[in-house]
Amino acid sequence: MVALLMRIVIVFIALIWLGQISAKGVYQEPDSFISQAFNGATPEPSRVLLKGDVKKQIKEILGHRYKSIRIPYWREGNKTVWILERIGKELPITAGFVITDDKIENFRVLVFRESRGWEIRNDFFTRQFDGGHLVKKNKLDRKIDNITGATLSVNAMKKLSRMALYLHQHVISE
Amino acid sequence: MAKLHIWHRYVGITTALFVIVLALTGLALNFTDRLQLDQTHLANSWLLDHYNIGDFPVVSFRAGPHIVSQASEYVYLDGEYKLNMLQELVGAVELNKELLLASDASLLFINTDGEIIEEIGTYSGLPEKPLGISITAEGHPVIRGINTYWKGSKELSAWRPLRGPHPKWSAPISTPGNLDTKIQEHARGHEINLERVFLDLHSGRLLGRWGQHIMSAAAVLMLVLAITGTVMWWRK
Structure with missing residues (x-):
């Protein structure tokens, strides 16, 4: 009985340890994400300047200024790719968005540096964003389910998805 | 009972x-x-000593008239805290009155208020992770790669292998005492x-x-x- 209990405890500790190892890290290099979005033929990056109304709208979406004034993006026709960052709790999370015809075609968490909230990298979470688009007041058209213990990371990703969609609309309409 | x-x-x-x-x-x-x-954050000296938070190594580079320093994850301009940078600062130069900081992962183009204008990584056009940085007499940034020196356009959008004499790389300087004290005070005070x-x-x-x-x-x-x-x- 004691031996069985010991085994259960060891397996439990090992699972926690493995979970911690896989928690932080680079899940996909941004270059690889961009290249995949364009089937290997990555176009030259363009840059959008956050000023005037764009700056104001981004501030409204995020609740604060974005970390940089100029943001690179990649475009081919009605498709754009964005690599954006936002702090979840303490450290920045890097996310990649592919937007086609004003809708999210693909979203991935590329680099996760925080010690908690890494569950957002899973498909069951990112899949919720597929086909997402902006409605009134630059809100997402759908409700994204929260993950217990990862609220800040979830919120950060919801905001970045709105930002990517807004920036896509802006550069396409220019 | x-x-x-x-x-x-x-x-x-x-x-x-x-x-x-x-x-x-x-x-x-x-x-x-x-x-x-x-x-x-708590800057109480008893608490800092209790947590064994000692002095941080401060690395500084001269960039035009400014001194850019890094201690822990904090970046300072002339001793004033400006921004956080997780990567290690390997050099800094002045470019068009703004500053170009090279970390071991990317370039950070910032203004003197510490606002990031753009972060340029290998995915957004940088040919290699920088090992060092320099600026030519004509005002073009040059980054040191493993086997190649890369000369950038002034807008930082295009990079080509550098031909010609070797540039003078931005090198660490010793941090002036007054700046060092100020930086230490800030960095230690933000650890807990x-x-x-x-x-x-x-x-x-x-x-x-x-x-x-x-x-x-x-x-x-x-x-x-x-x-x-x-x-x-x-x-x-």
Whole structure:
């Protein structure tokens, strides 16, 4: 009985340890994400300047200024790719968005540096964003389910998805 | 029964202080974000010494008229804190009156207010992770790669292998004493936040191994209280 209990405890500790190892890290290099979005033929990056109304709208979406004034993006026709960052709790999370015809075609968490909230990298979470688009007041058209213990990371990703969609609309309409 | 009652009273009074500490810190930790515990830093020198937070190595580079320094994850311009950078600063140059900082992962183009104009990584056009940085007489940035030196356009959008004489790389300078003191004060003062102190108070770690033992003993006493309380209620 004691031996069985010991085994259960060891397996439990090992699972926690493995979970911690896989928690932080680079899940996909941004270059690889961009290249995949364009089937290997990555176009030259363009840059959008956050000023005037764009700056104001981004501030409204995020609740604060974005970390940089100029943001690179990649475009081919009605498709754009964005690599954006936002702090979840303490450290920045890097996310990649592919937007086609004003809708999210693909979203991935590329680099996760925080010690908690890494569950957002899973498909069951990112899949919720597929086909997402902006409605009134630059809100997402759908409700994204929260993950217990990862609220800040979830919120950060919801905001970045709105930002990517807004920036896509802006550069396409220019 | 009377004996149990006496035991219950004594255990109760012994654990009272611990219950208060655990309840208050637990409550505060449950509202970490709302109370911004992780954003509130403590610069108390006793606490810093207690946590063994010593001096940080400060690395500085001259960039035009400015001195750019890094200590821990903080970047300073002329001793003033400007931004956080997780990567290691390997050089800095002045470019069009703004500053171009090279880290071991990317380039950070910032203005003198510390606002990031753009971060340029290998995915957004940088040919390699920089090992060093320089600026040509014509004002073109040059980054040092493993086997190649790359000359950038002034807009930082295109990079080509550098031909011609080797550039003079941005090299670390010794940080002036007054700046060093100011930087140390800031960096040390931002290492510990209230969330960590409350967590350590909650677990007893604030007082080291003995603190943990005391909190564990208090937890056992609380179990005793729960048991004796239930037994007394049952028998009544």
